[in-house]
Amino acid sequence: MPARCGPSHPPEPPVSEWLGWCAPPWALGGATVPLALLVALVADRLLGEPSVRWHPVVWMGQALGWAGQRVAPVADTGRDWKSFWLGALAWCALAAIILIAFVALQAAVLAALPAAPGLALMACTRDTLEGPGVGLLGATLVRDVLRLLLASVLLGLLLKPLMALALLQSEVRAVEAALAESLDAGRARLAWLVSRDVAQLSADEVRQSAIESLAENLNDSVVAPLFWFVVAGLPGAALYRLANTADAMWGYRSQRDGRYWEWAGKWAARADDVLSWLPARITALLLALVAGGVPLRALAQEARKTPSPNSGWPMAAMALALGVRLSKPGTYCLHAEGRAPTPQDAQQAQKIVSKVALALAGCALVALVLIAMNGMRHA
Numbered sequence: 513m514p515a516r517c518g519p520s521h522p523p524e525p526p527v528s529e530w531l532g533w534c535a536p537p538w539a540l541g542g543a544t545v546p547l548a549l550l551v552a553l554v555a556d557r558l559l560g561e562p563s564v565r566w567h568p569v570v571w572m573g574q575a576l577g578w579a580g581q582r583v584a585p586v587a588d589t590g591r592d593w594k595s596f597w598l599g600a601l602a603w604c605a606l607a608a609i610i611l612i613a614f615v616a617l618q619a620a621v622l623a624a625l626p627a628a629p630g631l632a633l634m635a636c637t638r639d640t641l642e643g644p645g646v647g648l649l650g651a652t653l654v655r656d657v658l659r660l661l662l663a664s665v666l667l668g669l670l671l672k673p674l675m676a677l678a679l680l681q682s683e684v685r686a687v688e689a690a691l692a693e694s695l696d697a698g699r700a701r702l703a704w705l706v707s708r709d710v711a712q713l714s715a716d717e718v719r720q721s722a723i724e725s726l727a728e729n730l731n732d733s734v735v736a737p738l739f740w741f742v743v744a745g746l747p748g749a750a751l752y753r754l755a756n757t758a759d760a761m762w763g764y765r766s767q768r769d770g771r772y773w774e775w776a777g778k779w780a781a782r783a784d785d786v787l788s789w790l791p792a793r794i795t796a797l798l799l800a801l802v803a804g805g806v807p808l809r810a811l812a813q814e815a816r817k818t819p820s821p822n823s824g825w826p827m828a829a830m831a832l833a834l835g836v837r838l839s840k841p842g843t844y845c846l847h848a849e850g851r852a853p854t855p856q857d858a859q860q861a862q863k864i865v866s867k868v869a870l871a872l873a874g875c876a877l878v879a880l881v882l883i884a885m886n887g888m889r890h891a
Contacts, residue, residue, distance in 0.1 A: 542883045542886075543660060543664070543880060543883050543884075544622075544660065544663060544664050544667065545741070545742055545879070546875075546876035546877070546879040546880045546883070547660075547661070547664035547665075547668070547876075547880065548664045548665075548667035548668040548671055548741070549668070549671075549738060549741070549742075549872070549873075549876040550668065550873060550876045550877070551664060551665050551667070551668025551669060551671075551672075552668040552669075552671040552672045552675060552738070553677075553869060553872065553873050553876075554668075555668060555669060555672040556672055556675060556676065556677050556678050557677075557678055559672070560678055560679065561673070561676060561678075561679050562672075562673050567673055568673050568674065568750065568753075569673060569674065569676075569753055569757060572606070572610070572753065572754050572757050572758075573757055573761065575606055575609075576606065576754075576757060576758050576761050576762065577761065579602040579605075579606065580602075580761060580762055580771065580776070581771070582598075582602070583595060583598040583599045583602050583776045584599070584762070584771035584772060584773055584776035584777070585771065585772050585776070586770060586771060586772070587772065588767070588772050588774075589772070589775075591775070592774075592775040592776070593775070595772075595775040595776040596775045596776065596778055596779065598776065599762065599775070599776040599777060599778065599779050599780060600779035603758055603779050603780050603783065606754060606758075607751055607754055607755075610747075610750050610751060610754050611747050611750070611751060613750075614745075614746045614747040614749075614750040614751075615746075615747050617670055617746060618667070618670075618745050618746040618747065621663050621666045621667050621670070622663060622667075667745075667746065670746055671737075671738075671741055671746060671749060674737045674741075674746075674749045674750055674752075674753050675733055675734050675737040675738060675749075676733045676734070677730075677733065677734045677865075677869055679733075680726065680729050680730070680733050680734070680865075681726070681862055681865060681866070683704060683705055684705070684722050684723075684725060684726045684858075684861075684862070685862065686701050686704075687701045687702050687705065687718065687719075687722040688719070688722065688855060688858045688859075689701075690702075691715060691718055691719060691722075692855070695714075695715050695718070698715065698718045698719075699711065699713055699718055702718050702721055702722060705721075705722065705725045706721055706725055707760070707768075708721070708840065712841075713841075716852045716853065717839070717841065719852075719853050719854075719855075719857075719858055720836075720837070720838045720839055720852075720853055721840075722858065723830060723834070723836070723838060723853055723857070723858060723861045724827050724830075724838050724840075726830070726861055726862070726865060727795075727799065727826040727827045727829065727830035727838075727861070727865075728823045728826055728827055730795055730799070730826055730865055730868060731788065731791055731792045731795035731822070731823075731825075731826050732756050732788070734868075734869070734872075735791050735794060735795040735798065735868075735872075736752055736756070736787070736788055736791035736792070736795075737749045737752055737753055738872065739790070739791045739794065740752040740787070740791075751787075752787050752788075755780070755783045755784045755787050755788075756784055756787075756788070758777075758780035758783070758784065759777075759780050759781050759783070759784035761777075761780075762776065762777030762780040762781070763777045763780050763781035763784065764777055785820070785821055785822060788822040789821065789822055792822035792823065792825045792826060793822075793825050795825065795826040795829075795868075796811060796815065796825035796826050796828065796829040797829075798868045798871055798872075799826060799829035799830055799833055799864060799865075799868060800829050800832075800833065801871070802864055802867035802868055802870075802871055803829075803833035803834075803864050803867075804833075806829060806832040806833055807832070810832060811825070811828055811829055811832060814828035814831065814832065814846045814847055815827075815828040815829075817844045817845070817846060818843075818844045818846070819843065819844070824844075824846070827846055828846050828847070830861060830864070831846045831847040831850060832847055833864060834850075834853065834857050834860060834861060834864075835847075835850050835851065836850045836851055836852065836853040836857050837849070837850040837851070837852065837853075838850075838853075
């Protein structure tokens with residue numbers, strides 16, 4: 513009797529026949545997502561950022577800058593529903609363009625996947641491999657695995673520009689290095705990272721702001737894009753980056769760059785609040801876990817002290833993990849009983865963030881092992 517691979521009844525049509533290649537990667541191949549995440553994290557560490565000319569987040573910023581000049585008024589108009597709806601329409605139009613572009617990119621990559629993607633070597637029983645025709649079958653399996661690996665690598669490389677851990681850590685280290693030279697140098701370097709006025713900040717406040725930025729942007733630049741990639745593939749990660757960039761450029765309650773954003777940027781700010789809600793809390797839990805644990809009740813209490821419903825969570829987790837206070841003068845003070853952060857605390861914050869990255873990579877590896885075990889169990 514000839515050897516067979518898989519069940520005797522006709523196989524169900526692959527998911528791609530129902531959803532097309534617009535489906536998120538997890539719907540098309542279980543191993544694709546964790547492999548792509550690993551590729552993105554490794555590429556971030558080894559390759560860094562693509563050039564500005566080819567960086568999709570830079571393109572988003574340029575498009576938002578162009579649109580912002582056309583939706584935000586140059587004078588304070590008070591309650592301005594016209595500016596609100598112009599801002600909302602501009603945001604939605606850019607979101608549609610981003611989604612179409614990244615759906616097309618993802619479709620092109622996933623077209624390389626085998627008809628039934630996953631860890632194809634798990635699909636065959638021992639009888640199959642011992643039966644006749646194993647040479648042809650083996651060649652087919654090798655081909656499918658190579659296609660899976662190729663698709664995962666390409667997805668990971670396309671995901672990389674949508675997250676930026678190495679750059680974030682480098683910029684925060686640069687603030688600490690500049691602060692070691694002089695207070696003015698530290699303030700000037702911090703201005704690259706934050707939108708607040710840095711002119712009157714003390715050395716302690718400069719360091720606090722840098723640590724806050726490290727914690728907050730761990731969510732914005734790393735955890736949240738990866739979260740939305742797992743949920744909705746490249747389009748999900750790209751949409752999140754657009755929303756977060758729009759909030760950074762438009763989400764103000766007053767004047768900025770000669771424009772009034774109270775109403776024109778309201779939609780962008782709320783969209784970012786919604787998309788960041790769950791990732792921000794996941795980021796806080798990851799920070800707490802890799803730091804050895806923090807009181808969760810205290811974490812929730814401190815996180816609510818910031819005006820943002822989300823940024824307080826990773827910042828509060830970092831403050832509690834380090835035992836320091838983190839504040840924005842006149843706005844909030846997290847873990848007020850903590851000490852002023854030292855250069856050693858800034859270094860420890862970097863180590864904690866690196867541990868979060870390792871934890872994310874570990875989660876991807878565990879997912880691969882579980883997928884492999886599941887495939888072997890059903891073989």
